[in-house]
Amino acid sequence: MKIDTAVILAAGRGSRLSSLTDGGSKPLVPFFGLPLILHNILALQEIGIEHLVVVLGYRGEEIQRVVSHDVRVTARITWVINEEWHKSNGISLLAAAPLVSGNFLLLMADHLFDLGILDRLVGQPLHDGLILCVDRKLDTIFDMEDATKVQVDRGRIVDIGKTIPAFNAVDTGIFACTPAIFPALSTIAQERGDVSLSEGVKRLALEGRAFVMDIEGGWWQDVDTPESYRHAQWLFLHGCSDRTRSHEGTLHGSPDPLSYPCEAAISFSEFGPI
Numbered sequence: 363m364k365i366d367t368a369v370i371l372a373a374g375r376g377s378r379l380s381s382l383t384d385g386g387s388k389p390l391v392p393f394f395g396l397p398l399i400l401h402n403i404l405a406l407q408e409i410g411i412e413h414l415v416v417v418l419g420y421r422g423e424e425i426q427r428v429v430s431h432d433v434r435v436t437a438r439i440t441w442v443i444n445e446e447w448h449k450s451n452g453i454s455l456l457a458a459a460p461l462v463s464g465n466f467l468l469l470m471a472d473h474l475f476d477l478g479i480l481d482r483l484v485g486q487p488l489h490d491g492l493i494l495c496v497d498r499k500l501d502t503i504f505d506m507e508d509a510t511k512v513q514v515d516r517g518r519i520v521d522i523g524k525t526i527p528a529f530n531a532v533d534t535g536i537f538a539c540t541p542a543i544f545p546a547l548s549t550i551a552q553e554r555g556d557v558s559l560s561e562g563v564k565r566l567a568l569e570g571r572a573f574v575m576d577i578e579g580g581w582w583q584d585v586d587t588p589e590s591y592r593h594a595q596w597l598f599l600h601g602c603s604d605r606t607r608s609h610e611g612t613l614h615g616s617p618d619p620l621s622y623p624c625e626a627a628i629s630f631s632e633f634g635p636i
Contacts, residue, residue: 365465365484365538366412372399372471373419373447373454387421389471390428391585394598397428398585399471400435406467407437409480414439415461416471417454419447425471452547452557459544468537474594475536475582483538483575491571492539494519494563496531498576503532504583504593510560512574519572522560531574533560534582542571 372389389399396404403414414437418425426441444457455468465488467480479495486493496512503509511529513521522533547562566572583594 365467365488366410367415367462367464368406368411368413368467368469369415369417369455369458369462370399370402370406370469370471371417371451371454372425373417373422373444373457374451374472375420375447387424388585389425391472391591393474393585393591393594398474399425399429400432401474402469402471403429403435403437405475405477405480406469407435408477409484411467412437415442415458415466416440417442417444417457419444419454422447449556450558450561452559452562453551455559455562456544456547456551456557459541459548462541462544465538465540468539470535470584472585473535473582474585474598475534476577476580479534479536479577479580479582482577482580483536486538486575488538488540490540491542491566491569491573492537492563493573493575495534495536495577495582496574497534497582498531500530500532504590505587506532508586509533509584514574517573518570519563519567519574522563522567522572524560531576534577535584536577536582542566 374388390397393401406414416429416439418441422443429435429439440461442457442461444454446453467483483493483495494512496514497503500506508524510522510524510533511526512519512531512533513526513529514531521529543562543566546565547557550557550561550565563572581597583590583597585591585594
């Protein structure tokens with residue numbers, strides 16, 4: 363599929379990571395020298411995304427200022443303010459709806475992942491509904507209690523949520539979407555004034571329009587707490603594909619791109635030794 367647009371949700375406060383943010387913006391928490399959100403933006407640029415729609419909320423002006431002044435950011439960015447950022451993440455995605463006319467990738471600003479996942483995702487056929495990247499390696503999930511679980515049957519989502527009774531995969535927060543997600547979300551939002559992204563996915567799943575892509579050997583991590591932050595550091599150092607290592611090494615100016623994670627492994631992180 364040909365996609366040149368991506369939406370990044372960066373509106374939430376991230377109160378559980380407050381010990382690292384010191385009241386600031388969670389997407390700007392540094393991760394090996396780059397704010398979390400910049401890892402995502404630069405990864406999207408690497409696979410050819412030309413237009414980014416970034417949904418802001420809590421302390422959004424800080425995010426906009428940092429990203430706008432980074433010379434590595436070459437994609438065109440449209441900034442959207444979600445005045446109801448304290449609500450569920452489906453409201454943030456709906457804020458981007460007027461600016462998205464075709465198929466798009468969807469990422470969370472506080473999720474980190476192997477670049478190879480995006481490489482594979484943009485190669486998947488997307489005819490209707492959406493594709494959610496899922497992790498079937500359940501024994502490797504860092505915080506299963508907090509994870510969004512997914513029940514998959516023959517490549518389709520049949521149920522999704524944090525407390526569903528049966529599941530065989532976990533939501534990674536990485537999507538390829540058609541505009542069909544917007545009416546799925548807005549219908550629920552109009553009924554009760556709020557909607558989560560998972561509820562929109564479930565609505566499409568009931569119509570047989572929610573598909574999955576298994577990330578297989580790829581790594582990812584939702585950075586929600588200091589503990590998950592440290593786990594993401596470990597994954598980055600030990601689980602990166604050569605594709606991600608080369609990309610990250612180039613960003614950091616390493617003469618040998620593949621050596622960057624190895625150099626980082628013997629140094630101190632932003633918040634102490636790993």
